[in-house]
Amino acid sequence: MPPRAQGDVRGVHDRNAADWYWALPPITRGLLTLYLVTGLAAYMGILPLMKLYHNWSLTFKMVPEVWRLVTTYSFIGRPSLHWLFQLVWLAKYGSAYESARFSHNTADGITMVGVGCIAGLGFDLFSWLLSRFLPPVFVSPFHGPALVFMFIYLWSKQLATAPVSLFGIVQLQGRHLPFAFVALDLLMGQNIWPDVLGILMGHVYWFLTDVYPAASGRVVIRTPRWLTRLCLQHGIGRVPVQAANLANPSDARFRAFQGRGRRLAD
Known part of the structure; x- marks a missing residue:
């Protein structure tokens, strides 16, 4: 093949990759970029994870390190198979949910992320208080995986009857997908607390925006x-x-x- 034709083929592939990336909804694209950058930076040892992880003892000390309340959502792990799965899940289910729910108002989507993150910190504080009396099973220094799982849970609520194939083996409906992923992480020996926390975060937002307003006629969450x-x-x-x-x-x-x-x- 002539050199010019080879260059043309590479250019087509580059344009396709770039088009796919820029076609992602803005919130999903931003989170995907963030987790790619922080994961690779941690792998190369240039990301100060000790300054980013969240611990309530550090938050409540004499000079509170309040930035940890935000940076805890900025990391999902170093490059690994599970890290790759989370990126794929975010790109697939996060973009599908954002496109279906917030295609006309991105500000509402940012509000959703904020509500979920605040709910996640509330549940995390509760689990931290319980850890003083029980084994610290439900404690995680980074909540990025929980944020990814919140998108999966909300997608399952938005498209509850959509057919889903799990690795081409098991056929499910959308509503069952989050719990299938929890079972999969359990079988792989992963900590399932981030999955459970993500379900709780998503359920809080879904209840406050879909269930409660329909039952009471009151709007609780406003952008x-x-x-x-x-x-x-x-x-x-x-x-x-x-x-x-x-x-x-x-x-x-x-x-x-x-x-x-x-x-x-x-």
């Missing part, structure tokens, strides 16, 4: 207007202008025709 404005002004995903309630519509940066330029192949 802050400042977050909607921030997403709109910086072109983060898609946000309806009317949801931002801008005093001056010109404050929003119109980005409908802004994006990554593409050069057509000859």
Whole structure:
């Protein structure tokens, strides 16, 4: 094959990979990038994990290290088979859920992540208090895996009857997928607390946004207007202008025709 043709083939593959990446919803794409970077950085020994993991003893000390409440969600592990599985699950089920639920308002999706993370810290605090009286089984220094599993659980609620094939062997409905993954991690000897925590985080959000409002007529979770404005002004995903309630519509940066330029192949 001529050298030029070889270059053309490589260029097509590169464009396909880039198109796939940029076609991911913004929240999923951001988390996927974060976990790729932190995982590789930890593998190379340049990520200070001791400064990022979460421990309530460090949070409650005289000078609280409050940043750990956030950085605990920034890491899912070093490169391994389980690490790769989590990235695949996030790219597949996280992007599917985000596209189905938040395709028209990315700010709502960011609110979902925030609510889930706060719920996760609440459950983690409860388990930490119990660990003083019971064996510390339900304690994990990083909650990134729980955040990934929250997406899987919420996807299972959004597409409960969707057919799912587990490794091409077991046929399931969407609602059963999270529990199948828990069983799989248990068989592989993995700590299932991150999976359980992710289910609890997702269930809290699902209950507060779907179950309780339908039963009571009250809306509990509302996306802050400042977050909607921030997403709109910086072109983060898609946000309806009317949801931002801008005093001056010109404050929003119109980005409908802004994006990554593409050069057509000859």
